[in-house]
Amino acid sequence: MTAAYLERLNPEQRRAVEHGLGEADRFPGPLLVIAGAGSGKTNTIAHRVAHLLVNGADPERILLMTFSRRAASDLTRRAEAIGRQAMGERAGILAAGLPWAGTFHSIGVRLLRDYAGQIGLMPDFSIHDREDSADLMNLTRDDLGYSRMERRFPTKATCLEIYSRVVNSGAALADVLKEAFPWCASWEGELRALFAAYVEAKQAQGVLDFDDLLLYWARMQADPDLAAEIGGRFDHVLVDEYQDTNRLQASILLTMKPDGRGLTVVGDDAQSIYAFRAATVRNILDFPAAFDPPAETITLDRNYRSTRPILDAANAVIGLAKERFTKNLWTDRAGTQRPELVTVRDDVEQARFIATQVLENREAGATLRQQAVLFRTASHSAVLEVELTRRRIPFVKFGGLKFLDSAHVKDVLALLRFVQNPRDLVAGFRVMLLVPGVGPATARRALAAMSMAAEPIGALAAFPTPPRIGGEWQGFVALLVALRGRGTAWPAELDILRQWYEPILDRQHDDASTRLADLLQLQGIAAGYPSRERFLTELTLDPPAATSDESGVPSLDNDYLILSTIHSAKGREWRSVFVLNAVDGCMPSDLGTGTTADIEEERRLLYVAMTRARDSLHLILPQRFYTHAQRAKGDRHVYASRTRFIPREILDHFDYVSWPGSRHAVPTAQPAAAPRIDIAAQMRGMWR
Numbered sequence: 001m002t003a004a005y006l007e008r009l010n011p012e013q014r015r016a017v018e019h020g021l022g023e024a025d026r027f028p029g030p031l032l033v034i035a036g037a038g039s040g041k042t043n044t045i046a047h048r049v050a051h052l053l054v055n056g057a058d059p060e061r062i063l064l065m066t067f068s069r070r071a072a073s074d075l076t077r078r079a080e081a082i083g084r085q086a087m088g089e090r091a092g093i094l095a096a097g098l099p100w101a102g103t104f105h106s107i108g109v110r111l112l113r114d115y116a117g118q119i120g121l122m123p124d125f126s127i128h129d130r131e132d133s134a135d136l137m138n139l140t141r142d143d144l145g146y147s148r149m150e151r152r153f154p155t156k157a158t159c160l161e162i163y164s165r166v167v168n169s170g171a172a173l174a175d176v177l178k179e180a181f182p183w184c185a186s187w188e189g190e191l192r193a194l195f196a197a198y199v200e201a202k203q204a205q206g207v208l209d210f211d212d213l214l215l216y217w218a219r220m221q222a223d224p225d226l227a228a229e230i231g232g233r234f235d236h237v238l239v240d241e242y243q244d245t246n247r248l249q250a251s252i253l254l255t256m257k258p259d260g261r262g263l264t265v266v267g268d269d270a271q272s273i274y275a276f277r278a279a280t281v282r283n284i285l286d287f288p289a290a291f292d293p294p295a296e297t298i299t300l301d302r303n304y305r306s307t308r309p310i311l312d313a314a315n316a317v318i319g320l321a322k323e324r325f326t327k328n329l330w331t332d333r334a335g336t337q338r339p340e341l342v343t344v345r346d347d348v349e350q351a352r353f354i355a356t357q358v359l360e361n362r363e364a365g366a367t368l369r370q371q372a373v374l375f376r377t378a379s380h381s382a383v384l385e386v387e388l389t390r391r392r393i394p395f396v397k398f399g400g401l402k403f404l405d406s407a408h409v410k411d412v413l414a415l416l417r418f419v420q421n422p423r424d425l426v427a428g429f430r431v432m433l434l435v436p437g438v439g440p441a442t443a444r445r446a447l448a449a450m451s452m453a454a455e456p457i458g459a460l461a462a463f464p465t466p467p468r469i470g471g472e473w474q475g476f477v478a479l480l481v482a483l484r485g486r487g488t489a490w491p492a493e494l495d496i497l498r499q500w501y502e503p504i505l506d507r508q509h510d511d512a513s514t515r516l517a518d519l520l521q522l523q524g525i526a527a528g529y530p531s532r533e534r535f536l537t538e539l540t541l542d543p544p545a546a547t548s549d550e551s552g553v554p555s556l557d558n559d560y561l562i563l564s565t566i567h568s569a570k571g572r573e574w575r576s577v578f579v580l581n582a583v584d585g586c587m588p589s590d591l592g593t594g595t596t597a598d599i600e601e602e603r604r605l606l607y608v609a610m611t612r613a614r615d616s617l618h619l620i621l622p623q624r625f626y627t628h629a630q631r632a633k634g635d636r637h638v639y640a641s642r643t644r645f646i647p648r649e650i651l652d653h654f655d656y657v658s659w660p661g662s663r664h665a666v667p668t669a670q671p672a673a674a675p676r677i678d679i680a681a682q683m684r685g686m687w688r
């Protein structure tokens, strides 16, 4: 008898779910699932995980890697629900859920901490996000005297970009400069010295940046024994959104499971939108041949999401892509309404159109939450946000969230990071400057004293109280000592921290009470994590895309419109979708109009946006839009033309409308004395 949950699947989905189970071998051979937009990818992986569980897999030995924390929890919830129902009494094994479900980076952090002693790493290293990395790059640049050169040295952001490109691509510095940063080529020697010093600074402070997480993980697994040990911890490894993984991620998987047994990857090359972060679509293309015998490939090309006219238009857009591997999608969801290209005068009219249309849709039965407005760049929705606020239409914005960027939230996070790792210079610097009366010179001296000591907090306590600061300084030191001590439980330490910080907040900001509300919200989010370390790790690796993304946010209306960057809309769907600024300059973005590869990625972005829609899709074309970088009341604008991704030959998939108008058509434990591989030395060696 077939399990009821399998009967809900179409034949290809079912093949993917059942692949390799029931074969003589204990573990299934490698599997690649090419899953077109809306073809039930999430549904299929959730069913496969549930099916593995039903067939006796141990949840502790399933590694499930996704692109975002939200995707991991979605998948886990769905798989557990199917599994529980099917397993009846045996469902007890799911009591702890799927402990190894998470993003590539967060799984990497856990494994690196587990094996830290064997690879010469401090087990309680802290993690720098892009901005912290840029700050440390800046401090290092200052130390080397490069910020005071006669000719202007590349900015910290550019330096970081170059560094990141080199480590992620494995290419030589000279080649990266020549290809992507020709204007910086004359600085090759200085950049090499800067990167060497940057790597040493990170190591001395016990911090890893985002790139390091994958780099250290990949290097750790370059050791065959460690690779076998780590691979041996998991019977099944499943990876979602494989098209958006990079070279290092692929090498991690291949060294973990060299014969591919137990390995399932799922992705869609047509939805690859992260090449700008060194993701490579080659991973998905080369996957089958990486094994002998090759991986089985199953293609899901039936779309369940969109009506036929919407899918036809999306197929037409992606059909013009230069290189393409997946077939067109099909659907049997009939529909008569073609997607609309809506011409409006400017972005003010664009905002009015959307507000009006959204309310009309609501009258017609679609809730606000079933509607979404998507845009290329977070700043594109500014005018719309004003209009929605004016008309009292509640909304939540995903992508480009300001909450974690605000100074007060960053202050508190820096404090927690400094408590976690008192050698973290970037966090320490920010925190010390909060103490009334402390300036950069004092902060640098105190941090230097700490960096040289075996016990940094002890060194801080012994540091002479700076003149004229007295009580404030002692209060600060007492706070750190208390938080580092074992007496305070998580998350209660946040209360102590907030008591210390509140008077500072009051002094520094007129709107202290609003900011305090943010901190309470942060505390609510923190309560969802078992420890300070897990909270900081998860928040740094994958900040909530919107405040509503985390549970326990009280002040939101029940129904609200979704505003989202296209990148943050990945994997989601709505009844009605509006795409802002479907004009050249925005789509493709003028930032992305460099190489052919950039343009192709922008085309796929539009495709991703269009394929989020179930029943209705509007692409808005403001005839002119205001250029950035001008004064508030400036009137500099450009006349815009329809996005090049919808050329004349595919126009008949759309209705043309103008509006308003008529319709035309850190280090507490030191590394083990003799690490098996000294990755730290390898990293330094890269720049020598």
Ligand SMILES: Nc1ncnc2c1ncn2[C@@H]1O[C@H](COP(=O)(O)OP(=O)(O)OP(=O)(O)O)[C@@H](O)[C@H]1O
Pocket: 008, 009, 010, 013, 035, 036, 037, 038, 039, 040, 041, 042, 043, 044, 268, 303, 304, 305, 570, 571, 572, 611
């Ligand atoms: N076998 C099925 N029968 C009916 N509906 C299905 C089936 N499989 C998936 N669906 C529906 O199709 C829609 C898309 O599914 P899902 O979100 O899993 O797609 P996806 O492949 O992850 O999409 P994308 O890659 O575009 O983000 C959902 O509404 C889901 O309920």
